[in-house]
Amino acid sequence: MLKRSARQREIVAMLRGGMTLSVAGLARELGVSDETIRRELRVLEDQGIVEREHGGAHLAAPTLEGPLSQRMEENADAKLRIARAAAEFVADGDILFIDSGTTSCYIARQLVERHSLTVITNSLQVATDLGGINDNRLFLAAGEMDYEYRAFSDTSAQHYVAGFTPHLAILSVGAISTDRGLMDFHPGEATMSRIAYATSQKILLGADSSKFGRYALMHTAELRDVDILVTERELDDAFARAFAHAEVVIA
Incomplete structure (x- = not known):
């Protein structure tokens, strides 16, 4: 059952x-x-x-995301602005976890000039962009691949990622609510996010304005768990209060 x-x-x-x-x-x-x-x-x-x-x-409304290629095209200008701002928080030699969300993929592409990164990821796209260059070390979680997400988020991948302790986790999110916190659409990806929140020293969340006030299927974390929020539009009063504890960057 x-x-x-x-x-x-x-x-x-x-x-x-x-x-x-x-x-x-x-x-x-x-x-x-x-x-x-x-x-x-x-x-x-x-x-x-x-x-x-x-x-x-x-x-009530569309609740599942489309394939990665389709989602990469959605709000592309905002995601690129967010990615450029988020990349400023990454230095040569950092140990990073980068998830498989589209905003995270955009951020990874902005890190191709960094050197000696240690990158832990469940995203085939992130691995392709950052693996094998600039003396980077890459640890790719593996298991059964989800072809729509081009990512691995089954139990095997989750156990693998849980063994690392990154300096910084770079995460995306499906939805953000002041009363329900951070949410995602895919159970495996939601669990992967929970692992990153639990094991990383610091959390950077990249989220464009379309994610705010939205609801998704699975709860991942509380708003207070975010250390750095990067978005492209000023927050309204309710969300500004909810993220008052975090460093908020408007790209």
């Missing part, structure tokens, strides 16, 4: 076609009771992911 997080992701995947599906139909497909489905739908509704109606539910 699926664990709750996996079951919720399966429900969201089944609703992606845009149709309203019945509780009974979802229960039948997932091999659980109607009451189990109702409970999962209540959780997803509280997260702003689905809208329930009599006897069923449909997606």
